[in-house]
Amino acid sequence: VQSVPHSALVRWLRGEASLPITLLHLLSSFSDADALLCHLDSSRERVVGDEVGAARLAALRQFAQAHRPGIALVRQMGALHARAEAELPERGVDTLRELYDRLADLDPSAAVALYAFGDARILDEATHEVISYLVDRGILSPSRRLLELGCGIGRLLEACAARCASTVGVDVSPRMVELASARVRHIPNAAAQLGNGGDLAAFATASVDVVLAADSWPHVVMLGADTMIGLAREVARVLVPGGEFVVLNFSYREGEGRDLADVRRLVSLLPFEIVEQALRPFRLWDAVTWRLRRGVG
Ligand SMILES: C[S@@+](CC[C@H](N)C(=O)[O-])C[C@H]1O[C@@H](n2cnc3c(N)ncnc32)[C@H](O)[C@@H]1O
Secondary structure (H helix, E strand, O other): OOOHHHHHHHHHHOOOOOHHHHHHHHHOOOOOHHHHHHHHHHOHHHHOOOHHHHHHHHHHHHHHHHOHHHHHHHHHHHHHHHHHHHHHHHHOHHHHHHHHHHHHHHOHHHHHOHHHOOOHHHHHHHHHHHHHHHHHOOOOOOOOEEEEEOOOOOHHHHHHHOOOOEEEEEEOOHHHHHHHHHHOOOOOOEEEEEOOOOOOOOOOOOOEEEEEEEOOHHHHHHOOHHHHHHHHHHHHHHEEEEEEEEEEOOOOOOOOHHHHHHHHHHHHHOOEEEEEEEEOOOOOOOOOEEEEEEOOO
């Protein structure tokens, strides 16, 4: 069995993962930036005689060094995530609300994407690749109305607004809704509102063409099967026939087996068909993508 630092480093050296994602995976095994840098230094012997490998290792070291403050931030946020995950079975949505309120106050961009390490340029690049994915697949188009479930700071709401008829975000964290609302206040076809995490009661039946869940569905999965199925039923209700439910990361579980089992369960219970399953289309972000189309009925 390969250790996390070993496999994350090998993927980076082979060009199979981005710098931010490699750093994020490596961090789970080290107490701080110094320990990580020390590990990278001791890994030099692995790339002796391999010019490309040595250059990639040096680039990783430089990236880690340049993002020292971001590393400290991510470690702090990681600890809050871990504590929240432990509390979640007992406290449910309240835990998520408090977690994301707290994260938003610490650093809005790292709060929605740890791998951004608080670096706005990294987050912008990640946003750009998500938008390209949505546009290339025809998911965004000028006539479509989009609902983003778990909109966070509204970076995707803002970027999608120019490419579709309307974008509305819903989030359980009041602080996130505040930030998203401020971000889109000058965009007439974009808005954000508070949700309860369990239903979409504020949205009429068959009123949207796309529901996007970008890194929010893993939290829904953590809330348990009943909440997950209930919310997916709500997604099916608010979508028009032919509308799409786009999930970027279904869960944070290891491998895709259990996600696939859950997706098949949703498809067996609700009027969805699978359009795309378990792809990794992004260069920067390692999200696994799923698309379900709402059928008639
Ligand atoms: C990792 S952030 C991603 C935010 C945004 N989608 C993005 O990619 O920038 C996850 C967001 O989902 C929200 N969230 C988690 N569970 C939710 C639920 N059941 N309903 C609505 N929002 C939820 C959190 O409050 C948080 O703002």
